[in-house]
Amino acid sequence: MPELAEVEFFRKRWSAGIGGCVDRVHVHGTKRIFRGEAVERLPAVLTDAVLVDSERKAKQMLFRLSTATLGIHLGMTGELLVAGADFVPGKHDHLVIYQRERALIFRDPRLFGRVRFTLGTDDPAWWKVLPEELTARSFTKARLREVLQRRGKAPLKAVLLMQEFFPGIGNWMADEILWRGGFLPDRRSGTLTELEIARLYREIREVVKISLKTIGNSTGETFGDPPRGWLFHERWTAKGCCPKHGVTLNTATVGGRTTRWCGICQPIGKLM
DNA sequence: TCTCGTGTTTCTTG
């Protein structure tokens, strides 16, 4: 479930390879994962390069090597893994970077993810133009108000999923934010009062911050869960209940995505 | 066998 915090977890997983030299590279070159890239050049470019560092912006990752940069987006089902140097790639292991002591693996069964690479050590142009993080100072209440008004007729849920405004927010995080704030997902974005905008702003910051802390910083085999009492733990099955009221969650498609909410916590809908 | 889905891009509609 790669939303911003899970992406952070996967990025750190590959940190095991920082400082290491690339022995060889395996690619499934014909796959859509590499769309638009001259993938046939990738093994030659990366072999003998050193993995220098990595960074995440929203759901995007950039791995900097001594000869090139590697941009990775996990799509819906992508993941990064680390295995021993004798790792044998499976059907869905589209990129494997072998170092002396380990293999860094990018796996994605549904091929919605993307790998891009750029020669040289400068950060690529697409990376430089990504919007600033929601944890940055530039994300202010005034900025939120402006976005909500600009997309005034769209449901709140749909607007929260727009990456140009809310980089890193995905389906479960949007549901979590709306549930905590008491907003019905199909509420028109332009109808929020000043007090409600303040509440939404606070919940966006909180959910991002706590998710990064609990999921993004996990060090185990799999990423950890967000705190008990979050909607997260209930929203995956039809039997899921509101953590506060115990009532079965409602389900509908809002903004093109499966959305779950509590009829008691989140009472006020469209209003337009 | 059928339906669903954690993301993004492109197409269609209004």
Added chain:
DNA sequence: TCAAGAAACACGAG
């Protein structure tokens, strides 16, 4: 021309 919604992408899980 713009905003919003739908469809498409590809595959495994239930």
